[in-house]
Amino acid sequence: xxxxxxxxxxxxAQQAIKKIQDLLGPHGWIDDPADMERYxxxxxxxxxxxxxxxxxxxxxxxxxxxxxxxxxxGISVTPQGGNTGLVGxxxxxxxxxxxxxxxxxxxxxxxxxxxxxxxxTVEAGVILADVQKTARDAGLLFPLSLxxxxxxxxxxxxxxxxxxVQVLRYGNARDLVLGLEVVLADGRTWEGxxxxxxxxxxxxxxxxxxxxxxxxxxxxxxxxxxxxxxxxQETVMCAAADAPAVLDLFGRVRAAVGDGLTxxxxxxxxxxxxxxxxxxxxxDPFEHSHEQYALVQTGGMSKxxxxxxxxxxxxxxxxxxxxxxxxxxxxxxxADLWRIRxxxxxxxxxxxxxxxxxxxVPVSSVPDFLTRATDLVEKELTATRVCAFGHAGDGNIHFxxxxxxxxxxxxxxxxxxxxxxxxxxxxxQMGGSFSAEHGVGMLKRDDLTRYKSDEEIDLMRRMKQALxxxxxxxxxxVL
Amino acid sequence: xxxxxxxxxxxxAQQAIKKIQDLLGPHGWIDDPADMERYxxxxxxxxxxxxxxxxxxxxxxxxxxxxxxxxxxGISVTPQGGNTGLVGxxxxxxxxxxxxxxxxxxxxxxxxxxxxxxxxTVEAGVILADVQKTARDAGLLFPLSLxxxxxxxxxxxxxxxxxxVQVLRYGNARDLVLGLEVVLADGRTWEGxxxxxxxxxxxxxxxxxxxxxxxxxxxxxxxxxxxxxxxxQETVMCAAADAPAVLDLFGRVRAAVGDGLTxxxxxxxxxxxxxxxxxxxxxDPFEHSHEQYALVQTGGMSKxxxxxxxxxxxxxxxxxxxxxxxxxxxxxxxADLWRIRxxxxxxxxxxxxxxxxxxxVPVSSVPDFLTRATDLVEKELTATRVCAFGHAGDGNIHFxxxxxxxxxxxxxxxxxxxxxxxxxxxxxQMGGSFSAEHGVGMLKRDDLTRYKSDEEIDLMRRMKQALxxxxxxxxxxVL
Numbered sequence: 001x002x003x004x005x006x007x008x009x010x011x012x013a014q015q016a017i018k019k020i021q022d023l024l025g026p027h028g029w030i031d032d033p034a035d036m037e038r039y040x041x042x043x044x045x046x047x048x049x050x051x052x053x054x055x056x057x058x059x060x061x062x063x064x065x066x067x068x069x070x071x072x073x074g075i076s077v078t079p080q081g082g083n084t085g086l087v088g089x090x091x092x093x094x095x096x097x098x099x100x101x102x103x104x105x106x107x108x109x110x111x112x113x114x115x116x117x118x119x120x121t122v123e124a125g126v127i128l129a130d131v132q133k134t135a136r137d138a139g140l141l142f143p144l145s146l147x148x149x150x151x152x153x154x155x156x157x158x159x160x161x162x163x164x165v166q167v168l169r170y171g172n173a174r175d176l177v178l179g180l181e182v183v184l185a186d187g188r189t190w191e192g193x194x195x196x197x198x199x200x201x202x203x204x205x206x207x208x209x210x211x212x213x214x215x216x217x218x219x220x221x222x223x224x225x226x227x228x229x230x231x232x233q234e235t236v237m238c239a240a241a242d243a244p245a246v247l248d249l250f251g252r253v254r255a256a257v258g259d260g261l262t263x264x265x266x267x268x269x270x271x272x273x274x275x276x277x278x279x280x281x282x283x284d285p286f287e288h289s290h291e292q293y294a295l296v297q298t299g300g301m302s303k304x305x306x307x308x309x310x311x312x313x314x315x316x317x318x319x320x321x322x323x324x325x326x327x328x329x330x331x332x333x334x335a336d337l338w339r340i341r342x343x344x345x346x347x348x349x350x351x352x353x354x355x356x357x358x359x360x361v362p363v364s365s366v367p368d369f370l371t372r373a374t375d376l377v378e379k380e381l382t383a384t385r386v387c388a389f390g391h392a393g394d395g396n397i398h399f400x401x402x403x404x405x406x407x408x409x410x411x412x413x414x415x416x417x418x419x420x421x422x423x424x425x426x427x428x429q430m431g432g433s434f435s436a437e438h439g440v441g442m443l444k445r446d447d448l449t450r451y452k453s454d455e456e457i458d459l460m461r462r463m464k465q466a467l468x469x470x471x472x473x474x475x476x477x478v479l
Numbered sequence: 480x481x482x483x484x485x486x487x488x489x490x491x492a493q494q495a496i497k498k499i500q501d502l503l504g505p506h507g508w509i510d511d512p513a514d515m516e517r518y519x520x521x522x523x524x525x526x527x528x529x530x531x532x533x534x535x536x537x538x539x540x541x542x543x544x545x546x547x548x549x550x551x552x553g554i555s556v557t558p559q560g561g562n563t564g565l566v567g568x569x570x571x572x573x574x575x576x577x578x579x580x581x582x583x584x585x586x587x588x589x590x591x592x593x594x595x596x597x598x599x600t601v602e603a604g605v606i607l608a609d610v611q612k613t614a615r616d617a618g619l620l621f622p623l624s625l626x627x628x629x630x631x632x633x634x635x636x637x638x639x640x641x642x643x644v645q646v647l648r649y650g651n652a653r654d655l656v657l658g659l660e661v662v663l664a665d666g667r668t669w670e671g672x673x674x675x676x677x678x679x680x681x682x683x684x685x686x687x688x689x690x691x692x693x694x695x696x697x698x699x700x701x702x703x704x705x706x707x708x709x710x711x712q713e714t715v716m717c718a719a720a721d722a723p724a725v726l727d728l729f730g731r732v733r734a735a736v737g738d739g740l741t742x743x744x745x746x747x748x749x750x751x752x753x754x755x756x757x758x759x760x761x762x763d764p765f766e767h768s769h770e771q772y773a774l775v776q777t778g779g780m781s782k783x784x785x786x787x788x789x790x791x792x793x794x795x796x797x798x799x800x801x802x803x804x805x806x807x808x809x810x811x812x813x814a815d816l817w818r819i820r821x822x823x824x825x826x827x828x829x830x831x832x833x834x835x836x837x838x839x840v841p842v843s844s845v846p847d848f849l850t851r852a853t854d855l856v857e858k859e860l861t862a863t864r865v866c867a868f869g870h871a872g873d874g875n876i877h878f879x880x881x882x883x884x885x886x887x888x889x890x891x892x893x894x895x896x897x898x899x900x901x902x903x904x905x906x907x908q909m910g911g912s913f914s915a916e917h918g919v920g921m922l923k924r925d926d927l928t929r930y931k932s933d934e935e936i937d938l939m940r941r942m943k944q945a946l947x948x949x950x951x952x953x954x955x956x957v958l
Contacts, residue, residue, distance in 0.1 A: 116730055116843035117874070139734075161679050172677060175654065190934045195841045197873040198651060199912035200640050200690060201919055202927055202957060203939045207686030211679060228737030251595055255618075258707030258780040259738065301737040302781030362674045364595035394676040395596070433678035440680055448681055455669045459946075460682045466941040478681060 009052055013098045016073030020055055020066055020100075027106070028062070030054040039080060039101045042091050047442055051078065051092035051099050058106040060123075060181060060189060060220040066102060067218065068187025076472045077102050079214035081124065081156025084148035086358070087441030089160060089213045093476050104155045107220055110134050118226040119178060119195045124155025124219050131224065140226040143170035147342060155219045161211035163437030165341075168393035169262040169299075170227065172437070174210040179223035182209050185216075185468035195223050208463065213439055214474040216467045230262070230299030234306055235334035236313065239290035239324040243367035246294045248321045250363070250393055253296060256312040260305055263297035264393030265341050266366070270402070271389040274347040275340045282340050282347075285326040294322075294392070295341050297334075344389050348402055351385070353409035355419050357399040359427045360436035366392050369430055373399055376422045381415060383407070396436040399423060424451065440478045448478065488531055492577045495552030499534055499545055499579075506585070507541070509533040518559060518580045521570050526921060530557065530571035530578050537585040539602075539660060539668060539699040545581060546697065547666025555951045556581050558693035560603065560635025563627035565837070566920030568639060568692045572955050583634045586699055589613050597705040598657060598674045603634025603698050610703065619705040622649035626821060634698045640690035642916030644820075647872035648741040648778075649706065651916070653689040658702035661688050664695075664947035674702050687942060692918055693953040695946045709741070709778030713785050714813035715792065718769035718803040722846035725773045727800045729842070729872055732775060735791040739784055742776035743872030744820050745845070749881070750868040753826040754819045761819050761826075764805040773801075773871070774820050776813075823868050827881055830864070832888035834898050836878040838906045839915035845871050848909055852878055855901050860894060862886070875915040878902060903930065919957045927957070 009017070021029045030036055031053035040049040052075070057063045070077050076099035078092040092101050107125035114120070115138050122131055128149040135142040144157060146164030156162075158180070162173040170176065179194035182205075192206055209217045240246050246266050254261050272293050275282040298305055316322045328334035348354050361369045370388060377384050383404030390397040401419060403412035424434040424447055434447045449457065457479075464471070464479055488496070500508045509515055510532035519528040531554070536542045549556050555578035557571035571580050586604035593599070594617050601610055607628040614621040623636060625643035635641075637659070641652040649655065658673035661684075671685055688696045719725050725745050733740050751772050754761040777784055795801045807813035827833050840848045849867055856863050862883030869876040880898060882891035903913040903926055913926045928936065936958075943950070943958055 114841060114843050116726065117841040119841070161683075163677050163679070167677060171654075172679075174683065175650075184934070184938075188934050190938060191932060192935065194912075195910055196839050196912050196915070197842070198642050198646060198839045198870070198875045198915040200642070200651075200916050201912055201914045201923070202690075202931065202935070203695070203942050204640075204653065204686045204690050205935070205938055205942075207683045211681075211683050216682070228733060230737070247595065254707060256780065258709070260780060300779075300781070301735065301739060301787070302779070302783050304781050304783050308780070360675050360677045362593060362596040362598070363676070364593050391677070396677045431674055433673075433675050433680055435680045436675070436677040437679050444680070452681065453670060455663070455667050456671065456681070456684070459663075459669060459684055462945040463682050463684075463942075466945040467938075 007094065007096060007098060009098050013073045013075050016069050016075055017052060019069055023065055024055060024057060024062060028056045028058065030056065039083065039103060040092065042083060042085065042088055044086065047088040047091040047093065049091040049093055051094055051101050054101040054103055056103045056106050060183065063102065063183045063218060063220050064187050064189050067183050067185070070100065071186050071470065071472055075100060076475050078474050079104065079159065079218045081153035081159070082127065082148065082151045084152040085156065085160060085441060086438045087435070087443035089439055089441030089477050090156070091442070093442065097475070102218065104153060107155070111221065113138055114195065115140060117195060120224045120226055121193060121221065122154055122224065123221045125153050128152050128154055128157055135226050136229065139229060141229045142176070142224060142226055144173055144176055154222065158210050158219050158222055159212065159214050160439045163396060165263045165265065165391060167391060168264055169259055174207060176225050177206060177210065177222055178225055180206045180209060180219055181221040182217040182219055185470065185473050193221060193223050213441060213478050215464060215478050216473065228301065231301050232303055232305050233297065233299040234309055235328040235337050236296045236309065237285055237326045237337045238294045238296060238313065238322045239286055240292045240294065240322045241290065243292055243370045245321050246292050246392060247367050249294055249316055252312055252316055252321070253309070256308050257298050257305060260298045260300040261393065262299040263295070265295040265390065266392035267293040267295065267341060267344070267389040268386065270385050271344045271387045272340060274351055274387070275343050278347040278350040279339070279343040281336065282343060285337070286324050290323055295337060341389070344387065348387055348400060352403040353412045355401045355413070355416050357420065357423045358436050358438045359399055359423065359432055359434060360396040361427055361430045361432035363393065363395040365430050366395060366397065369397065369427065369432070373423055373426055376426060377401060377419070380418065380422065442477060445478065486573065486575060486577060488577045492552050492554050495548050495554055496531060498548055502544055503534060503536060503541060507535045507537065509535065518562065518582060519571065521562065521564065521567055523565065526567040526570040526572065528570040528572055530573055530580050533580040533582055535582045535585050539662065542581065542662045542697060542699050543666050543668050546662050546664070549579065550665050550949065550951055554579060555954050557953050558583065558638065558697045560632035560638070561606065561627065561630045563631040564635065564639060564920060565917045566922040568918055568920030568956050569635065570921070572921065576954070581697065583632060590700065592617055593674065594619060596674060599703045599705055600672060600700065601633055601703065602700045604632050607631050607633055607636055614705050615708065618708060620708045621655070621703060621705055623652055623655055633701065637689050637698050637701055638691065638693050639918045642875065644742045644744065644870060646870060647743060648738055653686060655704050656685060656689065656701055657704055659685045659688060659698055660700040661696040661698055664949065664952050672700060672702050692920060692957050694943060694957050695952065707780065710780050711782055711784050712776065712778040713788055714807040714816050715775045715788065716764055716805045716816045717773040717775060717792065717801045718765055719771045719773065719801045720769070722771055722849045724800050725771050725871060726846050728773055728795055731791055731795055731800070732788070735787050736777050736784060739777045739779040740872065741778040742774070744774040744869065745871035746772040746774065746820060746823070746868040747865065749864050750823045750866045751819060753830055753866070754822050757826040757829040758818070758822040760815065761822060764816070765803050769802055774816060820868065823866065827866055827879060831882040832891045834880045834892070834895050836899065836902045837915050837917045838878055838902065838911055838913060839875040840906055840909045840911035842872065842874040844909050845874060845876065848876065848906065848911070852902055852905055855905060856880060856898070859897065859901065921956060924957065
């Protein structure tokens with residue numbers, strides 16, 4: 001049908017695709033190879049997809065009809081939101097079967113907002129930043145916040161249980177949801193759009209679909225929880241001699257402000273310095289260099305938050321826990337401090353090839369993990385530069401590696417698997433996770449098999465078998 | 480085997496029970512009818528159970544061996560925690576098969592507490608109040624709080640996804656859990672005791688077991704989330720002319736203190752007055768009577784919380800939203816105000832027979848629900864006295880009815896089904912739930928079938944089939 005698909009499309013599937021084209025109209029179907037490009041590639045270039053076409057339904061009923069048609073014809077479906085994932089979960093890979101992409105981008109309505117109930121009902125294709133803005137316009141907060149928020153879509157955020165910088169305070173994406181609407185593998189629709197904060201009637205189905213990366217059903221709409229907008233917010237960059245000191249600081253700040261602590265990020269010296277070196281607008285706010293930095297954000301309704309934070313940091317300074325601290329004096333200065341944190345991945349590109357790890361350990365084990373992981377890396381390849389940063393307050397470290405300065409990129413990247421194995425073995429020994437927030441997709445399927453118990457893999461397979469017995473939803477992903 | 484079981488126990492089952500007795504020893508097995516009584520009855524006397532005996536394993540391995548043995552012999556198992564449930568979910572009902580109770584009371588160890596990670600690993604049989612106390616002793620808060628906390632057990636709280644008075648701020652029981660250990664229907668154990676705040680590796684299994692009321696697996700241990708203990712706490716009883724005014728107050732307080740609002744309860748005049756009339760230590764703090772009352776609790780780390788609350792209530796008074804307000808000036812006074820709220824069910828017993836509804840609607844619909852439900856009741860039986868109270872801040876109303884003063888109790892109770900039907904029909908029309916926090920058990924199985932969509936029932940059946948194909952776990956409950 002199109003040169004993008006290498007396998008022959010059987011006649012039954014061709015008829016089904018024709019039916020989908022007729023159903024969705026000219027805006028609803030793409031099979032021109034050039035137009036399909038952006039649906040087939042992911043940003044890091046790790047995976048290259050192919051498929052028979054991209055369906056772009058505009059309503060839940062259209063999604064249901066597409067899935068029902070595909071189900072009957074044995075066509076597989078890869079759901080795709082903003083295609084910003086980092087593990088290849090949204091890339092259609094159909095080397096031996098006929099499949100399509102189902103893009104949610106036209107499911108883009110805000111269906112309802114209820115400020116007193118603090119809920120909002122939105123369709124899967126709404127861009128995260130638009131969800132945030134709609135909440136803010138109603139005087140409320142939708143706290144999910146991550147680097148890709150300008151282009152990722154809420155359906156994808158829920159399907160992958162996205163994380164981000166405020167998990168510490170508000171939880172992962174799944175924790176921000178009251179209800180879902182899901183099209184099932186056979187084309188039926190489960191209408192579970194509950195706006196209730198309490199409903200104890202039967203099994204919880206929504207949590208099964210969230211985080212399943214489109215392998216159990218297709219999320220078409222959701223009811224999101226909203227929160228009070230903090231009236232007061234503080235952002236401080238602190239400098240410390242080592243990671244244990246950073247965690248000491250974390251314990252102190254949390255004891256002082258409780259859930260007023262909304263973000264707590266750790267940045268090692270290398271990560272910090274490369275942003276200052278490579279990124280426009282990143283400047284070092286400190287007089288001296290330090291081994292570790294902590295970016296601390298507090299938010300809440302109390303005007304004494306600043307005073308409490310100042311006292312806590314003054315005491316930490318006096319006790320030698322931190323070496324210095326810079327308070328943002330304006331929202332512009334706060335944005336400048338956050339730019340250092342947010343642009344580390346961009347800055348890392350200027351330092352040659354990278355090997356990345358999105359891992360987590362219990363918060364109390366973060367310093368120990370950093371020491372042991374750095375030791376492993378040094379033993380494996382001494383001159384590797386560790387670029388470790390992340391959400392220390394929830395135990396999620398992006399333990400990234402930049403190639404030795406004098407090494408060829410290819411030679412370094414050949415060690416991808418070895419490094420992954422060693423770091424993942426370590427986090428699993430420490431009761432951690434080999435994928436804290438990015439999910440499994442294609443990139444970490446082997447890890448899933450390696451690290452999960454037989455019982456857990458078996459339970460997951462039973463869920464897949466129960467909900468998608470023919471395996472048409474996002475084949476080749478997760479399991 | 481025992482006179483408590485009316486069906487004949489087949490030889491294979493008798494051998495299996497002998498094996499379980501040998502395995503668990505004298506403390507681990509009860510089949511004396513008198514000793515079994517407390518496992519067979521539930522507090523409201525709605526259901527009377529029978530079974531072949533009560534297994535009391537002391538370790539997860541013992542649970543696994545009991546279940547494996549039962550599974551092979553076709554013996555059903557009703558798991559039971561503190562047996563404080565209100566829907567008959569823990570009552571063993573085996574009219575046509577052989578079954579036992581599996582009591583978790585000897586699984587009572589605190590396995591671990593990690594203050595910096597703010598987690599605690601405990602076994603299923605630990606009493607909720609002991610979980611709370613252990614957290615408090617470590618300077619932290621475990622926020623699940625409900626009437627039965629002195630005798631209910633954490634495993635049962637999670638299996639039923641318990642609610643309580645702080646859901647508004649901290650969520651339901653399921654929201655307080657990071658990991659689970661579960662014995663599956665075939666006797667295998669899923670070790671999912673994650674202490675991680677971020678782990679995106681595969682399907683979320685824990686939420687499936689939580690709220691399934693023991694029908695999908697037996698929770699033997701869990702990792703709980705802990706929170707900062709509030710440094711400052713305020714409790715205020717407010718009086719208002721009607722329910723819309725109470726919800727207006729709710730919106731104002733939440734806008735002022737955000738998540739500093741930890742409980743917001745509504746109490747109607749009848750419910751308020753009967754506690755003052757019947758319960759020792761309950762006194763009316765107001766000079767006059769009012770139609771509605773709101774019990775407001777705030778908590779947090781900021782010392783200005785009291786000032787902000789005072790200002791908000793002063794403004795509400797000036798605007799005519801509330802008629803009066805009484806601040807607790809000590810923890811004793813706070814306990815006195817809470818006693819009014821907590822003793823309503825006890826006070827209701829003094830007013831004759833009750834018909835109860837544990838329902839929820841979106842928070843913004845609470846006033847409308849109260850008006851419409853009261854209208855229905857008056858049409859059905861004019862002199863019925865509405866005893867409506869509950870967690871207005873999360874939309875969960877205990878819409879209870881006390882019999883007309885001049886009516887016979889039996890005649891009133893004969894209307895149980897009619898009232899239930901009308902109230903449940905109403906909440907479902909309003910996008911609500913017929914069981915907000917108590918679950919389904921046996922009491923609300925028919926409601927489940929009546930109100931859930933075909934798709935949802937089908938999905939639930941698939942889960943049950945996938946996880947307990949022989950149906951040995953808590954048969955007759957939920958589905």
